[in-house]
Amino acid sequence: MARSATIHVCTACGHETPRWLGQCPGCGAWGTITEERATKPSGGRGGKPAAGSGARAGGVPAGRPTRLRDVSAPRVPRLRTGLGEVDRVLGGGLVPGSLVLLGGSPGIGKSTLLNTVLGHLQGAGTRTLYVSGEESAAQVRLRAERLAAPPAEDGGADGPPVGLAAALDVPILAETDLATVIATIEEERPEVCVIDSVQTMHDPDLTGAPGSVGQVREVAGRLMEVAKRLDVATVLVGHVTKEGALAGPRVLEHLVDCVLQFEGERERTYRTLRASKNRFGSTNEAGVFEMRGVGLVEVLDPSARFVGEATRAAGSVVLCAMEGTRPLLVEVQALVSPSELVPPRRVCNGIDRNRLALVLAVLGRHAGLSTSTHDVFVNVVGGVRADEPGADLAVALAVASAARGIVPGGDGTGEGAEPPLPVACFGEVGLTGELRGVAHADRRLAEARKFGLGAVVSPERCPTLRDALRTALPRARKGAA
Structure with a gap:
């Protein structure tokens, strides 16, 4: 029987199949199988090695392994890009x-x-x-x-x-x-x-x-x-x-x-x-x-740029994030408004949408802040992505501040001669309402103090999410209890 002149290849993973499929067996993606012309094999048809061929397989001499301690590893100078x-x-x-x-x-x-x-x-x-x-x-x-x-x-x-x-x-x-x-x-x-x-x-x-x-x-x-x-x-x-x-x-x-x-x-x-x-x-x-x-x-110095642009209003906090070995301060903003849709919208930019849903569930269960009838919008300012778990507390404080209309670290009204200093925070929110520590906490704190931010809310200072809300939103004690 003659071999087909075309094959079907997945554009996502490169998996080849003789016929078209709706779902790729290799990566599970849908609608990625495309038909292409089959290419001719570059080499001849190889047979099985003969019995007793020893170190040779198909006429090819066997390689000689070397112990890792005997391998030389010279240091290659890198080319500096100028950036x-x-x-x-x-x-x-x-x-x-x-x-x-x-x-x-x-x-x-x-x-x-x-x-x-x-x-x-x-x-x-x-x-x-x-x-x-x-x-x-x-x-x-x-x-x-x-x-x-x-x-x-x-x-x-x-x-x-x-x-x-x-x-x-x-x-x-x-x-x-x-x-x-x-x-x-x-x-x-x-x-x-x-x-x-x-x-x-x-x-x-x-x-x-x-x-x-x-x-x-x-x-x-x-x-x-x-x-x-x-x-x-x-x-x-x-x-x-x-x-x-x-x-x-x-x-x-x-x-x-x-x-x-x-x-x-x-x-x-x-x-x-x-x-x-x-x-x-x-x-x-x-x-x-x-x-x-x-x-x-x-x-x-991206932290100076982002902190200088912080709005210092209700729904705005500063996240002490880590980008590799460098601490980075970015502003996290939230907007909570009544919704006419069922279910309400959950829109986020710069964080994972599933992580936002988790934080909102913990806020409703362990902090008495329900957003089931409100649209929630969360944005990490500047187009920066905050994918680490340490961003959970910043999202929670921003949403709570926006829902109650209280400026973090302020007097609860947002009015006064001078706007309050931005509140910095970091920490992972657990499903039982506790705050978990994250890596490089000392470097995050040092970066926040470097720019003279207000209170730094962290798991070391506030063991639970309720404690974090009382610290960052002092006028919200009655509603958060």
Whole structure:
């Protein structure tokens, strides 16, 4: 019987099946199976090794294992990108021969960030190469001219108010053919190469359109081989799905050495760079940037920026969060209003929606604050995501403050000659109403004292959620009892 000329491949995980299925057996996703033309096997048909072949299997000599203590592990110097926030997330800079995948929503600033990095590297004498498959060379030049132009005014930015003239010296290749790109890399021998983006690269030896599962998998594999062989630090720009996950087969994330996510909202100026995978460093670090007219500028002290913008009104508290090894103060706002819908709405931005539902349930059961007939809106200001459990107490205090109309740390009316200092807090809320400790409590407290915030509500000071409400909302004792 002749073998089918087409196969069905899952666009999420790369699972192959001979027929179409509604749900992928590999990852369980629905509607991700697409039909593609089957590729011919590259090698001959291998047979089973003959009996008694010993160290040889199919004619291939066996390898010789080495004990780990006998393996030499030289320290490889990293390439500094010129942006401290990027180096922090990478673990100290780019590693020669590494393969980095950078993902983010369209228009978030991925190309601007990489243009800035290449400009700094080129100015430091590092050989660079920018491969653009989505934009023409003229379009990339316009962006580089914006980066090279000195700003008219500082405007309070933390970064240096100078133009990046070396951004115009970066060599560029506007090409989508993979063979041409690899030949150029082998000829130019850059130390750092950017591929923007991996979904636009096309291998003519394979069937399928650029961006398909087979194309992305083969393109990434070929680029990884070149990067390891020539010690070229390669950065691949990847598209994301509407859910925010990296597009393409899951094998792409397993193939690369580092996976970076550039997060934020296009309507806001702040951007956050995080690492979800890093073979050469920690995955807990985060870098904060601000999008300005001259490009992305590092926010060297994000806590000062966020605390300075705190509203100091009912429904607003300051969360002492941790971004890796760095404490970060961000404002958490809440709005509680009567609802005409059943069930009422629960809208949140910057925190997990299921975590919000848990906090609201604990507030109703153990603090006497029911929101079953009210819409609840929670927002982490600045487009920052607070995914750690230590954000539970900030959400609870913000919702309680908004529901009762009491300014945290104030006199309960929100009136007075001077607005009260913002109340800082951190802690995990348990299902029985207790507050649980979180990591790096001393560093969180030190960061709050550094900016002279008001009372710091923590599990060490308040063992239960009721105690935290009495401390942060002093005029709410009667209602909270």
